Amino acid sequence: xxxxxxxxxxxxxxxxxxLSIRDLSVSFLGARNSWTRVIEGLSxxxxxxxxxxxxxxxxxxxxxTSLSVLGLLDPTTSRLEGSILLDxxxxxxLDEAGMIRHIRGQAAAMIFQEPMxxxxxxxxxxxxxxxxxxxxxxxxxxxxRRQAIALLERVRIPNAARRIDDYPHAFSGxxxxxxxxxxxxxxxxxxLIADEPTTALDxxxxxxxxxxxxDLQAEFGMAMLFITxxxxxxxxxxxxxxxxxxxRSVEQGPTAAIFADPQQPYTRALLASVPVLGSMKGEPxxxxxxxxDMKTGVAGGALPLRSKPDLTAPILDVRDLVTRFDLRGGLLxxxxxxxxAVENVSFRIFPGETLSxxxxxxCGKSTTGKSIIxxxxxxxxxxxxxxxDLFGLGAEAMRRKRRDIQMIPQDPLASMNPRxxxxxxxxxxxxxxxxxxxxxxxxxxxxxxxxxxxxAAMLERYPHEFSGGQRQRVCIAxxxxxxxxxxxxxxxxxxxxxxxxxxxxxxxxxxxxxMGIAFLFISHDIAVVERISHRIAVMYMGEIVExxxxxxxxxxxxxxYTRQLIGAVTVPDPARRHLRRNLAVTELxxxxxxxxxxxxxxxxxxxxxxxxxxVEG
Amino acid sequence: xLAAVLSRLLRMVVVMFGISVITFLxxxxxxxxxxxxxxxxxxxxxxxxEAVRKDFGLDRPLYVQYGLMMKxxxxxxxxxxxxxxxxxxxxxxxxxAPATLSLVSGAAVLWMLxxxxxxxxxxxxxxxxxxxxxxxxxxxxxxxxxxWVGEMVNLITQNRxxxxxxxxxxPALGYxxxxxxxxxxxxxxxxxxxxxAFLYIGLYGRMLRTGIIETYQEDFIRTARAKGLTGxxxxxxxxxxxxxxxxxxxxxxxxxxxxxxxxxxxxxVFGINGVGRLTYQALKVLDLPMxxxxxxxxxxxxxxxxxxxxxxxxxxxxxxxxx
Numbered sequence: 001x002x003x004x005x006x007x008x009x010x011x012x013x014x015x016x017x018x019l020s021i022r023d024l025s026v027s028f029l030g031a032r033n034s035w036t037r038v039i040e041g042l043s044x045x046x047x048x049x050x051x052x053x054x055x056x057x058x059x060x061x062x063x064x065t066s067l068s069v070l071g072l073l074d075p076t077t078s079r080l081e082g083s084i085l086l087d088x089x090x091x092x093x094l095d096e097a098g099m100i101r102h103i104r105g106q107a108a109a110m111i112f113q114e115p116m117x118x119x120x121x122x123x124x125x126x127x128x129x130x131x132x133x134x135x136x137x138x139x140x141x142x143x144x145r146r147q148a149i150a151l152l153e154r155v156r157i158p159n160a161a162r163r164i165d166d167y168p169h170a171f172s173g174x175x176x177x178x179x180x181x182x183x184x185x186x187x188x189x190x191x192l193i194a195d196e197p198t199t200a201l202d203x204x205x206x207x208x209x210x211x212x213x214x215d216l217q218a219e220f221g222m223a224m225l226f227i228t229x230x231x232x233x234x235x236x237x238x239x240x241x242x243x244x245x246x247x248r249s250v251e252q253g254p255t256a257a258i259f260a261d262p263q264q265p266y267t268r269a270l271l272a273s274v275p276v277l278g279s280m281k282g283e284p285x286x287x288x289x290x291x292x293d294m295k296t297g298v299a300g301g302a303l304p305l306r307s308k309p310d311l312t313a314p315i316l317d318v319r320d321l322v323t324r325f326d327l328r329g330g331l332l333x334x335x336x337x338x339x340x341a342v343e344n345v346s347f348r349i350f351p352g353e354t355l356s357x358x359x360x361x362x363c364g365k366s367t368t369g370k371s372i373i374x375x376x377x378x379x380x381x382x383x384x385x386x387x388x389d390l391f392g393l394g395a396e397a398m399r400r401k402r403r404d405i406q407m408i409p410q411d412p413l414a415s416m417n418p419r420x421x422x423x424x425x426x427x428x429x430x431x432x433x434x435x436x437x438x439x440x441x442x443x444x445x446x447x448x449x450x451x452x453x454x455x456a457a458m459l460e461r462y463p464h465e466f467s468g469g470q471r472q473r474v475c476i477a478x479x480x481x482x483x484x485x486x487x488x489x490x491x492x493x494x495x496x497x498x499x500x501x502x503x504x505x506x507x508x509x510x511x512x513x514x515m516g517i518a519f520l521f522i523s524h525d526i527a528v529v530e531r532i533s534h535r536i537a538v539m540y541m542g543e544i545v546e547x548x549x550x551x552x553x554x555x556x557x558x559x560x561y562t563r564q565l566i567g568a569v570t571v572p573d574p575a576r577r578h579l580r581r582n583l584a585v586t587e588l589x590x591x592x593x594x595x596x597x598x599x600x601x602x603x604x605x606x607x608x609x610x611x612x613x614x615v616e617g
Numbered sequence: 618x619l620a621a622v623l624s625r626l627l628r629m630v631v632v633m634f635g636i637s638v639i640t641f642l643x644x645x646x647x648x649x650x651x652x653x654x655x656x657x658x659x660x661x662x663x664x665x666x667e668a669v670r671k672d673f674g675l676d677r678p679l680y681v682q683y684g685l686m687m688k689x690x691x692x693x694x695x696x697x698x699x700x701x702x703x704x705x706x707x708x709x710x711x712x713x714a715p716a717t718l719s720l721v722s723g724a725a726v727l728w729m730l731x732x733x734x735x736x737x738x739x740x741x742x743x744x745x746x747x748x749x750x751x752x753x754x755x756x757x758x759x760x761x762x763x764x765w766v767g768e769m770v771n772l773i774t775q776n777r778x779x780x781x782x783x784x785x786x787x788p789a790l791g792y793x794x795x796x797x798x799x800x801x802x803x804x805x806x807x808x809x810x811x812x813x814a815f816l817y818i819g820l821y822g823r824m825l826r827t828g829i830i831e832t833y834q835e836d837f838i839r840t841a842r843a844k845g846l847t848g849x850x851x852x853x854x855x856x857x858x859x860x861x862x863x864x865x866x867x868x869x870x871x872x873x874x875x876x877x878x879x880x881x882x883x884x885x886v887f888g889i890n891g892v893g894r895l896t897y898q899a900l901k902v903l904d905l906p907m908x909x910x911x912x913x914x915x916x917x918x919x920x921x922x923x924x925x926x927x928x929x930x931x932x933x934x935x936x937x938x939x940x
Contacts, residue, residue: 072843100847104844105844109844117835118840121859121936122933122934122936
């Protein structure tokens with residue numbers, strides 16, 4: 001599989017494709033009995049052993065395509081036309097029984113985006129794999145079990161023979177995705193459909209899963225249809241790429257060609273918006289994403305941040321922040337263990353500066369953000385905002401102080417009251433803090449809507465009437481209503497499509513330029529962090545392992561974990577197609593400790609000005 | 618496991634203690650509930666009432682009275698009624714309990730079977746006529762008051778059609794203990810069971826249908842279908858088992874409450890001398906010892922039924938075993 005011939009389309013190579021989609025159209029039944037077309041005239045082939053990526057932003061119809069191949073769309077609310085030939089069967093002409101006999105779990109198998117919810121929570125993982133084995137062929141139970149263990153070993157799950165009897169909740173996200181892969185492999189499918197298989201996973205785990213899929217593809221010789229929004233993953237996985245936009249294929253061809261010489265403006269725009277780690281070498285200040293002309297797809301120049309942080313006195317000074325949660329259980333609900341969510345975290349942020357907290361899920365970065373504004377009352381240490389120690393304030397004083405620190409949430413829709421207009425939501429905190437009259441609040445809200453790229457007329461709308469990117473702009477406007485000195489942005493751009501993500505990051509930088517607000521930017525996305533940060537702190541298991549200026553951390557990382565984290569980031573460069581990270585298979589480590597655990601005293605070494613690294617041992 | 622059982626027992630004692638104290642205090646705060654006046658009878662002279670008060674220890678502090686009552690209820694078991702002189706409380710409750718238990722257990726079997734069947738069938742044919750028919754009937758079952766349904770059943774089986782071949786086997790209203798005549802016990806209970814179960818079949822069927830349909834939105838159902846499982850297996854093994862957990866929890870509540878006396882309407886309509894009826898009569902004459910005994914009995918069953926349900930949920934859903 002290492003030669004370059006698989007890059008040619010199947011037809012040219014003379015082999016019959018395993019999957020051949022011709023002129024596929026899909027319509028969904030919408031409100032008032034109208035049919036909406038979500039896929040229009042889509043055609044592409046997947047040759048045996050080949051990997052084809054379907055790439056596009058949300059709403060482009062890539063997942064609908066994959067569900068169509070397995071006939072998993074609800075027949076009462078969807079209409080499919082065209083043809084899908086899979087392993088010699090015309091999928092659209094098969095009935096449900098035929099799909100079960102020939103297609104699902106036979107010729108094709110599928111893995112999904114959400115490993116946490118895709119396994120049945122109340123059956124043992126072994127039983128679920130055995131079910132996939134026995135539902136299509138007669139097999140004694142002992143044999144099925146033996147094969148299930150073998151499959152779990154194939155996907156490199158340690159202690160497979162023992163873990164087969166565990167329930168899904170005993171596995172981490174990455175391990176669950178491995179179980180899903182094992183289950184998909186049970187039928188030895190000729191085609192594996194992977195629908196955003198690593199999107200919900202941490203970067204290091206994503207790297208492990210991508211490696212695994214490459215290995216298994218070579219072992220089993222199966223074709224893969226890889227659905228993703230992540231250009232880095234495409235570059236690394238796919239022989240050929242189909243770029244989708246609003247249900248149509250915009251451009252398709254060998255991945256290397258698409259990346260090197262994109263023909264269509266949309267493809268160019270998509271590639272230009274992707275944050276690329278390492279693209280900021282030598283840049284002294286945070287840099288906006290280049291503005292892409294959506295008509296031509298040509299990227300313009302990128303504007304750097306003009307204002308400089310004011311290094312005279314920190315706006316936020318966090319010292320020895322500790323947050324621990326007790327786990328209860330047993331007789332009388334006693335304390336049985338303790339989660340050391342945040343352990344001795346100290347940092348400072350200056351006015352007009354952005355400090356990013358990066359790390360993987362469970363590392364304590366979000367808890368740090370919440371602890372600072374006292375959203376949980378279990379923290380000790382000191383947090384000084386300007387001249388006040390937030391942990392020493394009374395309830396009313398703290399309420400007034402909240403004006404100065406605002407948050408931008410990860411999920412804007414979930415964080416807004418669906419029954420309140422955006423205008424009311426914006427004005428409410430303004431009135432609550434007695435900053436003026438309702439009319440003044442309206443004027444201010446209208447001006448801020450303008451500043452975040454929306455219009456004042458939109459104030460009368462409800463949150464569901466906005467797109468995802470617009471909603472995040474509304475949340476930014478809401479945070480600005482109170483003239484905050486510091487904004488905590490907790491994964492604020494993680495859920496957005498690449499082009500929207502670039503726009504929102506640019507907006508945050510605009511705001512910083514104009515108002516000199518400091519940001520605590522919490523994210524797992526290191527490529528975005530590189531764009532926006534002055535300084536970066538890397539967290540692992542509740543502790544900061546390394547903190548320093550952006551260029552120092554990303555270009556000269558000292559701590560082993562920082563290096564691992566940076567090495568796992570995917571880069572949209574097809575030259576990395578055959579890269580293997582060879583990471584050790586790791587179970588997620590959690591900071592749950594016995595009650596009598598005393599955290600070791602940590603020492604930090606200053607390796608460069610302002611660049612501190614935790615000393616191991 | 619032992620810790621779980623122990624902590625549950627402890628919780629039960631605390632709950633029952635709390636309920637008994639509240640019942641006791643509310644009784645003494647109720648106007649014209651003076652037990653001495655009640656025991657002495659109508660138009661008794663003030664001196665007689667005072668004498669009774671002294672005799673029964675009703676002039677002592679409340680906490681002493683409470684202690685005495687608990688002692689006579691649980692230890693010596695010779696607590697007597699305030700209303701019917703000489704009537705012993707514990708034997709009266711013990712005599713009423715089997716009738717209620719028979720009624721509720723039989724109905725429970727019917728409504729669980731009927732409700733689960735209804736819910737699964739309706740979900741399997743969702744949106745088509747079997748679903749609409751079953752949900753229509755269920756709505757009616759929920760909407761019709763149980764005493765009205767009971768009276769209608771009586772009208773047909775005891776009155777209009779009693780002498781035809783169809784219902785001549787139905788005995789007269791009333792309860793016959795199982796130990797006396799199992800055949801008669803069964804025949805006399807059939808219609809009370811059906812009447813009580815009808816309402817709950819409607820409730821449970823609707824709830825299970827909704828639960829199953831919601832479960833079909835879950836990612837793991839998509840996984841099961843993508844594996845190539847048959848529709849039947851997806852429905853019965855994957856969707857129903859998850860959707861049944863809230864049903865089991867609700868069953869625990871309903872069963873406990875009904876055994877504790879909430880089936881009073883059915884009992885009255887069918888002339889069954891059960892706990893519900895006993896409580897109702899005691900409330901009418903403000904008979905504290907009887908109220909106390911039946912309330913504690915009811916709370917006992919609610920707590921026990923919930924404990925059993927918790928254990929059942931542990932069996933169904935392994936995620937709950939972690940805590």
